[in-house]
Amino acid sequence: MLHDKTIAFLGAGSMAEAMISGLVKSEKMKANQIFVTNRSNHKRLGALEKTYGINGVNQKELKLDQIDVFILAMKPKDVDGALDHIRDRIKPHQLIMSVLAGITTSYLEQNLHYGQQIVRVMPNTSSTIGESATAISPGQETANKNIKLTKELFKCIGKVYEIEEKNMDIFTGLAGSGPAYFYYLMEHMEQEGVHAGLDAETTRQIIAQTIVGAAKMIQDQDKTPTVLREKVTSPNGTTAAGLNALEVHGGGIAISKAVEHATKRSKEISDQIQESLLVGSSKQIS
Numbered sequence: 001m002l003h004d005k006t007i008a009f010l011g012a013g014s015m016a017e018a019m020i021s022g023l024v025k026s027e028k029m030k031a032n033q034i035f036v037t038n039r040s041n042h043k044r045l046g047a048l049e050k051t052y053g054i055n056g057v058n059q060k061e062l063k064l065d066q067i068d069v070f071i072l073a074m075k076p077k078d079v080d081g082a083l084d085h086i087r088d089r090i091k092p093h094q095l096i097m098s099v100l101a102g103i104t105t106s107y108l109e110q111n112l113h114y115g116q117q118i119v120r121v122m123p124n125t126s127s128t129i130g131e132s133a134t135a136i137s138p139g140q141e142t143a144n145k146n147i148k149l150t151k152e153l154f155k156c157i158g159k160v161y162e163i164e165e166k167n168m169d170i171f172t173g174l175a176g177s178g179p180a181y182f183y184y185l186m187e188h189m190e191q192e193g194v195h196a197g198l199d200a201e202t203t204r205q206i207i208a209q210t211i212v213g214a215a216k217m218i219q220d221q222d223k224t225p226t227v228l229r230e231k232v233t234s235p236n237g238t239t240a241a242g243l244n245a246l247e248v249h250g251g252g253i254a255i256s257k258a259v260e261h262a263t264k265r266s267k268e269i270s271d272q273i274q275e276s277l278l279v280g281s282s283k284q285i286s
């Protein structure tokens with residue numbers, strides 16, 4: 001189905017680039033099927049065009065009737081501008097996918113014309129290399145063939161999980177934001193490696209391979225993290241000392257809190273935007 005579709009990213013930031021990069025690398029779509037636009041940063045469009053061979057197009061020049069799928073990829077606070085731009089110029093058969101944290105399908109449905117087909121998507125930046133964990137939740141009006149198309153598209157850039165929309169906030173807290181927690185962990189581990197005398201690049205590669213190995217153990221073996229952690233931990237050994245320090249310094253709680261707060265923020269964005277719709281005010285997403 002994908003091979004004859006055109007896709008336009010509205011928004012040309014980090015997440016749009018991650019998806020574009022993954023899609024082009026997957027070779028499941030040709031670069032000339034992909035368009036990207038933004039409001040003002042023309043240099044950025046030129047850079048994306050040059051790097052990926054896709055079409056970077058000024059917003060006014062994007063021919064909306066030639067696009068099959070729009071992917072909303074601006075910040076949540078900018079969603080209304082994008083909806084205003086497309087609302088009266090798109091047809092019901094054109095599918096809208098949104099990767100915006102906290103923006104619900106019902107909000108998009110209420111702000112587009114009746115019958116518009118929408119899928120809410122939460123990918124992560126590992127889309128860049130085809131390793132995203134991506135959730136999708138269709139809106140009320142979305143036909144099965146378009147849910148299938150969404151899965152096909154996002155399977156090009158990682159693994160896809162169809163979930164109930166009420167679980168999008170926690171998915172965002174775990175997987176949308178998730179890569180940043182691991183990068184933060186890696187930053188701290190790297191500092192220690194360098195402090196002890198290793199060079200930064202070697203330390204980084206050692207840590208990355210350690211994370212890849214641990215993640216693959218979970219994917220390939222039918223064992224829980226607890227069982228695998230226990231296998232590493234010798235009584236009174238080095239791991240026990242490390243884990244004890246994590247515990248003493250609130251490592252476990254800190255990780256739980258990171259997921260909890262990211263999830264809460266996703267919910268908060270939904271509430272703020274829904275509230276502004278109810279009172280008819282302009283958006284106050286802080």
Ligand SMILES: NC(=O)C1=CN([C@@H]2O[C@H](COP(=O)(O)OP(=O)(O)OC[C@H]3O[C@@H](n4cnc5c(N)ncnc54)[C@H](OP(=O)(O)O)[C@@H]3O)[C@@H](O)[C@H]2O)C=CC1
Nearest residue numbers: 011012013014015038039040041074076078081082100101
């Ligand atoms: N970064 C991530 O890891 C993830 C992000 N997301 C979601 O992706 C979305 C984008 O995030 P990210 O890429 O990090 O943000 P960026 O700030 O990097 O990019 C936002 C882009 O949107 C453009 N833009 C703003 N308003 C409009 C508009 N009305 N029409 C077209 N383009 C517009 C901006 O360009 P200009 O100002 O020139 O218009 C810019 O290119 C967010 O909603 C976020 O929640 C989801 C999953 C992961």
Ligand SMILES: O=C(O)[C@@H]1CCC=N1
Nearest residue numbers: 100101172176177178
């Ligand atoms: O930080 C954010 O709001 C976005 C959504 C998930 C990852 N980045």
